Amino acid sequence: MKQGSEIRDQGLESTEQLLRKALEPVGERETERDLWPAMRQRMEAQPSAPPWFDWALACGVAVFALAFPASIPVFFYYL
Amino acid sequence: MPTLGLPLMLAGFIVVRLGLQFPFPIERGLVFPLALVPSLWALWNMLWLGTHGRTHLGIGLHGALLPLLLMPSGAVLATCLGILAIGADGVTWFRSVYFPYVLIAPAFACALAGYYLLWKYVVGFVNRVLGIA
Numbered sequence: 348m349k350q351g352s353e354i355r356d357q358g359l360e361s362t363e364q365l366l367r368k369a370l371e372p373v374g375e376r377e378t379e380r381d382l383w384p385a386m387r388q389r390m391e392a393q394p395s396a397p398p399w400f401d402w403a404l405a406c407g408v409a410v411f412a413l414a415f416p417a418s419i420p421v422f423f424y425y426l
Numbered sequence: 427m428p429t430l431g432l433p434l435m436l437a438g439f440i441v442v443r444l445g446l447q448f449p450f451p452i453e454r455g456l457v458f459p460l461a462l463v464p465s466l467w468a469l470w471n472m473l474w475l476g477t478h479g480r481t482h483l484g485i486g487l488h489g490a491l492l493p494l495l496l497m498p499s500g501a502v503l504a505t506c507l508g509i510l511a512i513g514a515d516g517v518t519w520f521r522s523v524y525f526p527y528v529l530i531a532p533a534f535a536c537a538l539a540g541y542y543l544l545w546k547y548v549v550g551f552v553n554r555v556l557g558i559a
Binding site: 385386389390392394397401404405407408411412415417421422423424425426 | 431546
């Protein structure tokens with residue numbers, strides 16, 4: 348009985364060692380560079396002004412929604 | 427954007443349906459916008475990311491094509507769930523919003539325009555910020 352548990356313990360130890368070799372510790376790894384500045388730069392980048400066509404489309408949608416308010420819940424259903 | 431709006435819509439549903447005891451089963455109407463539309467937006471975005479190198483189609487125009495799929499599928503589902511009733515002169519949404527057939531074409535054009543703008547400015551911005559487009 349005792350011999351069986353020793354064999355099982357040895358098996359667990361070797362499995363643990365294999366896992367430790369296969370998986371590198373997560374906490375000790377770091378990214379090669381800080382990703383946040385690039386992300387912030389993209390967020391703060393000034394987009395170009397919308398063309399008149401897009402403003403016209405937005406106005407058209409707004410006018411339709413104001414003229415037919417019953418359409419608003421239907422639009423939300425499709426969003 | 428659908429993912430951001432999901433908690434707000436869920437909070438609104440809980441307040442209206444459970445808090446205010448609104449009699450209409452609006453949860454049936456939430457199946458499509460909360461369960462299917464976000465997934466379809468994500469798949470449509472992945473399709474754009476995978477194909478725009480070859481098609482050179484702008485993200486706005488790509489997004490404007492999505493209602494061509496969404497409108498019929500949403501209408502079919504709404505009819506099956508009992509939130510859209512088809513009549514002789516028009517349709518009735520949510521048992522209270524009557525929509526005559528003559529308005530469906532301009533409403534569809536508005537949906538295309540709205541989707542074009544949302545995809546061009548909102549989805550395009552998120553894609554740029556995440557660095558995937």
